[in-house]
Amino acid sequence: MAPIKAVILNGSLKTSDETSNTDALTREITNLFDHEGVKHETIRLADYHLKFGISADLGEGDEWPSIFEKVKEADIVMIGTPVWLGEKSSVTALAIERLYGGASLTNDKGQSVYYNKVGGVVVTGNEDGAKNAARSILYALSHLGFVIPPNVDTYWVGEAGPGPSFIEANGIENDFTRHHVTMQAYNLIHLAKRLKENPIPAEGNFIED
Amino acid sequence: MAPIKAVILNGSLKTSDETSNTDALTREITNLFDHEGVKHETIRLADYHLKFGISADLGEGDEWPSIFEKVKEADIVMIGTPVWLGEKSSVTALAIERLYGGASLTNDKGQSVYYNKVGGVVVTGNEDGAKNAARSILYALSHLGFVIPPNVDTYWVGEAGPGPSFIEANGIENDFTRHHVTMQAYNLIHLAKRLKENPIPAEGNFIED
Amino acid sequence: MAPIKAVILNGSLKTSDETSNTDALTREITNLFDHEGVKHETIRLADYHLKFGISADLGEGDEWPSIFEKVKEADIVMIGTPVWLGEKSSVTALAIERLYGGASLTNDKGQSVYYNKVGGVVVTGNEDGAKNAARSILYALSHLGFVIPPNVDTYWVGEAGPGPSFIEANGIENDFTRHHVTMQAYNLIHLAKRLKENPIPAEGNFIED
Amino acid sequence: MAPIKAVILNGSLKTSDETSNTDALTREITNLFDHEGVKHETIRLADYHLKFGISADLGEGDEWPSIFEKVKEADIVMIGTPVWLGEKSSVTALAIERLYGGASLTNDKGQSVYYNKVGGVVVTGNEDGAKNAARSILYALSHLGFVIPPNVDTYWVGEAGPGPSFIEANGIENDFTRHHVTMQAYNLIHLAKRLKENPIPAEGNFIED
Numbered sequence: 066m067a068p069i070k071a072v073i074l075n076g077s078l079k080t081s082d083e084t085s086n087t088d089a090l091t092r093e094i095t096n097l098f099d100h101e102g103v104k105h106e107t108i109r110l111a112d113y114h115l116k117f118g119i120s121a122d123l124g125e126g127d128e129w130p131s132i133f134e135k136v137k138e139a140d141i142v143m144i145g146t147p148v149w150l151g152e153k154s155s156v157t158a159l160a161i162e163r164l165y166g167g168a169s170l171t172n173d174k175g176q177s178v179y180y181n182k183v184g185g186v187v188v189t190g191n192e193d194g195a196k197n198a199a200r201s202i203l204y205a206l207s208h209l210g211f212v213i214p215p216n217v218d219t220y221w222v223g224e225a226g227p228g229p230s231f232i233e234a235n236g237i238e239n240d241f242t243r244h245h246v247t248m249q250a251y252n253l254i255h256l257a258k259r260l261k262e263n264p265i266p267a268e269g270n271f272i273e274d
Numbered sequence: 275m276a277p278i279k280a281v282i283l284n285g286s287l288k289t290s291d292e293t294s295n296t297d298a299l300t301r302e303i304t305n306l307f308d309h310e311g312v313k314h315e316t317i318r319l320a321d322y323h324l325k326f327g328i329s330a331d332l333g334e335g336d337e338w339p340s341i342f343e344k345v346k347e348a349d350i351v352m353i354g355t356p357v358w359l360g361e362k363s364s365v366t367a368l369a370i371e372r373l374y375g376g377a378s379l380t381n382d383k384g385q386s387v388y389y390n391k392v393g394g395v396v397v398t399g400n401e402d403g404a405k406n407a408a409r410s411i412l413y414a415l416s417h418l419g420f421v422i423p424p425n426v427d428t429y430w431v432g433e434a435g436p437g438p439s440f441i442e443a444n445g446i447e448n449d450f451t452r453h454h455v456t457m458q459a460y461n462l463i464h465l466a467k468r469l470k471e472n473p474i475p476a477e478g479n480f481i482e483d
Numbered sequence: 484m485a486p487i488k489a490v491i492l493n494g495s496l497k498t499s500d501e502t503s504n505t506d507a508l509t510r511e512i513t514n515l516f517d518h519e520g521v522k523h524e525t526i527r528l529a530d531y532h533l534k535f536g537i538s539a540d541l542g543e544g545d546e547w548p549s550i551f552e553k554v555k556e557a558d559i560v561m562i563g564t565p566v567w568l569g570e571k572s573s574v575t576a577l578a579i580e581r582l583y584g585g586a587s588l589t590n591d592k593g594q595s596v597y598y599n600k601v602g603g604v605v606v607t608g609n610e611d612g613a614k615n616a617a618r619s620i621l622y623a624l625s626h627l628g629f630v631i632p633p634n635v636d637t638y639w640v641g642e643a644g645p646g647p648s649f650i651e652a653n654g655i656e657n658d659f660t661r662h663h664v665t666m667q668a669y670n671l672i673h674l675a676k677r678l679k680e681n682p683i684p685a686e687g688n689f690i691e692d
Numbered sequence: 693m694a695p696i697k698a699v700i701l702n703g704s705l706k707t708s709d710e711t712s713n714t715d716a717l718t719r720e721i722t723n724l725f726d727h728e729g730v731k732h733e734t735i736r737l738a739d740y741h742l743k744f745g746i747s748a749d750l751g752e753g754d755e756w757p758s759i760f761e762k763v764k765e766a767d768i769v770m771i772g773t774p775v776w777l778g779e780k781s782s783v784t785a786l787a788i789e790r791l792y793g794g795a796s797l798t799n800d801k802g803q804s805v806y807y808n809k810v811g812g813v814v815v816t817g818n819e820d821g822a823k824n825a826a827r828s829i830l831y832a833l834s835h836l837g838f839v840i841p842p843n844v845d846t847y848w849v850g851e852a853g854p855g856p857s858f859i860e861a862n863g864i865e866n867d868f869t870r871h872h873v874t875m876q877a878y879n880l881i882h883l884a885k886r887l888k889e890n891p892i893p894a895e896g897n898f899i900e901d
Contacts, residue, residue, distance in 0.1 A: 078746065078789070079745075117783055118705050118706075150788065150789070150792055150835065151831075153785075154785070155785035158780075158785045159782035161777065162776050162777070179633070180633060193431055195402050195434065196359070196360030196402050196406065197403070199622065200619065201779065203631075204614070204778075208614075208634065208636060209633075212630065212631070213625050214683075215595070215597070215598060215625065215629060216595075216628065218625070224432050224433050224448065225404065225430050225432075227450060241434055241435020247687045251687025252687070256683070265670065269670070270666045287537065306896075320535060326529060326572075358583060361576070361619065362576075363535075364577035365535055365573075367570070367572070367576045368573035370568065371572070374567060386842070409827055412830070413569075413826065414568050418842075419843065421840070422840035423839060424806070424837040424838060425897065426834070427835060461896070461897055465892070474841075475882050477878055478724075478879070479878055611820055611847070614824065615778060618778070643849050643850075644868020654852075658853065660852055
């Protein structure tokens, strides 16, 4: 079997010349991917010029199509987001709209192009909102055709109110977060392998009825 | 002017023979009510036999009607809830459904019976989900006819994962939470007084078009 | 292989002496289960005396434990809910809290007792709120250990505002809803069979780190 | 009293060379503003180059500051959004993040710069998600310091699944939507006038404790 491939879309509001707390937590998962031979690439969405709209390709100057190619080739798609006002970031929302714009495309069996891929989410924030962000993202992925393995919502947030973020707070020492890192990494791999070896049968699940 | 009256519906899953963290945080607000001459009563919803359904009165054995009377007499209605799986409690959901069941009732001007009342929310949990619970409750109150003053979403939650709740964690020492206690108490009072002195004009806002 | 078993928890606010629109839509899915040899049982939650609390068993008079036994034996768990104020019902919220109360229980490999089960959701309402209800329920199931197959969020709602519900509106003639009935039924079966034949490996996903 | 001023931020994904259904519904409200002497301006956010980030001013090339000036001068702020995957648009999310970036600014009494302004929301979509989008936006506005009058969540969505949008479906003939147009317009005006004549007292609600 070819190696499992993962792509991580990091919806930080910052470009990659700035440190991303979400990236730091994601790397805890990709370290386990390395250990298990999963190839992975992280894309800092804010580095790209992504047009607004519901389409897989919005024409001249739109840099989404190259990202979409990587999503199509991946077995595992993770979306990372910071929390602002208790919600996922606008950059993340944009990426989900763009994924939605490709949802009518099909694989060679007539299923959505996202079938047989697994999805997960990584969230960091200084406080409250991680589950809400995870809920939104996992639902979107599921609705678009991804399989959602168990316990693929890794997050760290601090106590209510302003405070340090993941890196500064040394959030990786949080047992709950560390446990979820491991569960998420392994469950993504387990299910991705199964679906690669043995894809979802083409019965009852075509894009067109 | 008659004194301002507040009623607090506490949606804890526990009856009042057990300590409620949400009640402890609510009392920080009602202490300021006492200081400002606002009369208040807290109702532990789990102490009552509340039937499921969308109606202000579900007949024999239903103890909601007496609570609804207190809501109708109140100038300030606060809903308190714990957080479970990042959401408000089922008891709180039930109370909101019951409030919805009374939403077609009108005051003597033909507006919703909830007009000229102000709403607020208090949330506690050991971790993540407070803003999501507050968002749900404040939207419901607004949709039903309450006025939502600024900054009436007081909460305390701890760092991601299992951990102590508000009382045990001494959450009241959290500056952010304390600041919100004060803003919520005063903004509820300020707006409640204004609406009592000078109700929303009966123009464009009748229940029936 | 033993037949696949499904259990449907219907969170209607009404007891089973009244017709449930959510039940009517669910039966479209269970008709396909019948065709495919899946055994199924639908439980109208409002028929039972279910105590409020975060525990798998709340003692004398609590009728949840017998429902929990059926969940544990099932390969497929579907939750059905009506929409009130754009959200899932309080009865549904209660059931999710009770499922959460059992989440620390493990199977014989040390994984959550919900591993190797698949989850789905059915929502009906006269108007807006289905995706929000589905989002909440699917996230909870995923966070508790269920696998979420693609496209398992079947719903019907009408145009904005008051109006007829699923049965009266003849919602089953809606192409989108019918398509989702089929996708949901088959994807639940496909994934349930796979997980029964070939469970998720016990690696990296124990309840305790 | 100076005339009431309203600003509408339309978070359509389309620039103003394309027709916006959300704009069409918003105009039903601004027609009533015209009738009542309220001055108003609608800003199509996608026409501007708005940088991503949590700040009132992100420097060279950022066109948010001119929009923020209009928000600061307004008595009524409405946010309009289309629905995608059951949520508000990414453009709307970006605007809310930018508003949040200005939340530490104060008026001359030390309250948030958003105090004494009222907020409302307008949502259109071909199907499900309006209440969820409204819930998110109204909560954000309330948390930032706006007053939320009763019934300021006007929306139109069609039956479940793909279908015509507001203009094509002639959604304005929907009684529920029309009723909300009137309630929203008048309640925004009523409360804006009250707060302009008689601002929220500077007591207990300073930005800094």
